[in-house]
Amino acid sequence: MxxxxxxxxxxxxxxxxxxxxxxxxxxxxxxxxxxxxxxxxxxxxxxxxxxxxxxxxxxxxxxxxxxxxxxxxxxxxxxxxxxxxxxxxxxxxxxxxxxxxxxxxxxxxxxxxxxxxxxxxxxxxxxxxxxxxxxxxxxxxxxxxxxxxxxxxxxxxxxxxxxxxxxxxxxxxxxxxxxxxxxxxxxxxxxxxxxxxxxxxENDGKYPYQEYEEVKRDWGYENAPIGGVNIIPGSTVTNDLTASREGYVPIFHEDKCIHCGLCDTTCPDMVFQFVEGEYKGKQAMVNKGPDYHHCKGCLRCVEVCPTAALTAELERDYDIWNIHVRNKDLIVESMKFEDAGANSIVNTESGN
Ligand code: SF4
Ligand code: SF4
The missing domain is CATH 3.40.920.10 (Pyruvate-ferredoxin oxidoreductase, PFOR, domain III)
Structure with a gap:
């Protein structure tokens, strides 16, 4: 047939x-x-x-x-x-x-x-x-x-x-x-x-037709940082990893966290935001949770957390853009990089 x-x-x-x-x-x-x-x-x-x-x-x-x-x-x-x-x-x-x-x-x-x-x-x-x-x-x-x-x-x-x-x-x-x-x-x-x-x-003129173009790599031998160093926080050049997730995110339960730092050591994308604070009456670096802007949803942090302070949940069930934490110093670093002329591939604020 x-x-x-x-x-x-x-x-x-x-x-x-x-x-x-x-x-x-x-x-x-x-x-x-x-x-x-x-x-x-x-x-x-x-x-x-x-x-x-x-x-x-x-x-x-x-x-x-x-x-x-x-x-x-x-x-x-x-x-x-x-x-x-x-x-x-x-x-x-x-x-x-x-x-x-x-x-x-x-x-x-x-x-x-x-x-x-x-x-x-x-x-x-x-x-x-x-x-x-x-x-x-x-x-x-x-x-x-x-x-x-x-x-x-x-x-x-x-x-x-x-x-x-x-x-x-x-x-x-x-x-x-x-x-x-x-x-x-x-x-x-x-x-x-x-x-x-x-x-x-209906083709009401609201959005224009987009021509197909082969993907151009904006970052190549002519404009990559010297030594191939990635100077943007997060381990990928484009920084925003939200599209890499397959539906799940780690959700942080602060009350269960013992601030051991295992998630931070394990995370491949430097997602966790630790700041100076107090834990059990002593000065310590305390975990403020993941910055979802960089999180690719691999869930390795959930596996290593010893206290279930991180759990794998469906992203759509949470308004994660309102609970995410961003270290302002890191944003400033990204902005500096944009100023250096790389803003064609860096969108530090997308998703915010
Ligand atoms: S691994 Fe768990 S308990 Fe340890 S800092 Fe991370 S979230 Fe907190
Ligand atoms: S799921 Fe956890 S380990 Fe994986 S990128 Fe996100 S915060 Fe890092």
Whole structure:
């Protein structure tokens, strides 16, 4: 059986782009969609992903192309104007240009708990159809991963990928490898397929169309600090790590903290804010909790805390921007760096 593609671009392709961070499974989703096209839908298909170092939390793009089975696929360039765009992590918007190439013909499928009109403004969406799915919530409820729920939602958004074909490909691929997880994965795909919240966005001129551009590295051999020293607090150059989190944050319970500093020693991103204070009647450095601006959500601090003063909680359940602590001295250091001419990549105040 060969499905009929509802629409193709001038080269004869139906194209999908997935925007994600390492660890959410977008690369695997791209592979499954590619396999689905060739083996279950009777199409010709290709897929590949693009990412830097294979680290959890770093930006990932995956691309899928479908075409008529009699046509050859001879291009391997990124998908610039997708028919379907899947955004696995809503906080990517504004950090990477996820909306590039989105026009009135694009279906944007995003993992979010927000309602579509609010999401439209967050994404600065020019036009097209916006499909919201609370993939994190469903994944938690069904004991599966976000990518399975997104797979279901993306399949439905195409209009030609059936739920049955998605279930088949999931059974034949990851079902064989991880049989114990199959039931949860299938439930995630089904709910992703069925629980969409969709709105049509009118091109009302509110936000302009964004051209696709290859990612330019703003920091290179010409402008990196001498000796490769990272002089911005936090271990990454871009400083703001909020987009790296997968839904969980460490929540600090000050009353349980014994100020032992184990979390501070363990945290790879210098997130904890210790200040001079008093503990048990003696002068000591006391923990004021994490600065979520730098926290990538790895939860190592939760593992090492001996008193459960840190617990892993769902980020969406907390108004963390109102409970986070920032050491003003560190902000001043960042500002100094901006003054030195590096402000094109440093946004010290985003998220505040
Ligand atoms: S490891 Fe736990 S008890 Fe120790 S300073 Fe950190 S939060 Fe406090
Ligand atoms: S989860 Fe904990 S250890 Fe990991 S980056 Fe955040 S504060 Fe640091």
């Amino acid at each position: 060969t499905v009929k593609l509802p629409v193709t671009n001038e080269h004869g392709f139906y194209e999908i782009r997935l925007e994600s961070i390492g660890g959410l499974g977008a690369n695997l989703s791209g592979k499954i969609l590619g396999e689905l096209g060739a083996l279950y839908l009777g199409l010709n298909s290709s897929n590949f992903a693009s990412y830097g170092s294979e680290k959890k939390g770093t930006p990932v793009k995956a691309f899928v192309r479908y075409c008529d089975p009699n046509m050859e696929i001879r291009i391997n360039s990124p998908v610039e104007k997708p028919h379907v765009l899947g955004i696995f992590h809503e906080r990517l918007a504004g950090k990477v240009s996820v909306m590039a190439g989105v026009d009135e013909n694009t279906m944007v499928v995003i993992n979010t708990s927000e309602e579509p009109n609010k999401v439209r403004d967050h994404l600065k969406m020019h036009g097209g159809t916006l499909v919201c799915i609370d993939a994190l919530k469903i994944a938690l409820e069904e004991n599966t991963r976000i990518n399975m729920v997104m797979l279901g939602a993306i399949g439905k958004a195409t209009g030609f990928i059936t739920l049955e074909s998605l279930e088949e490909v999931v059974k034949d691929t990851i079902g064989k490898k991880y049989p114990a997880a199959l039931e949860g994965n299938l439930a995630g795909v089904r709910r992703g397929y069925e629980e969409l919240n969709k709105i049509k966005i």
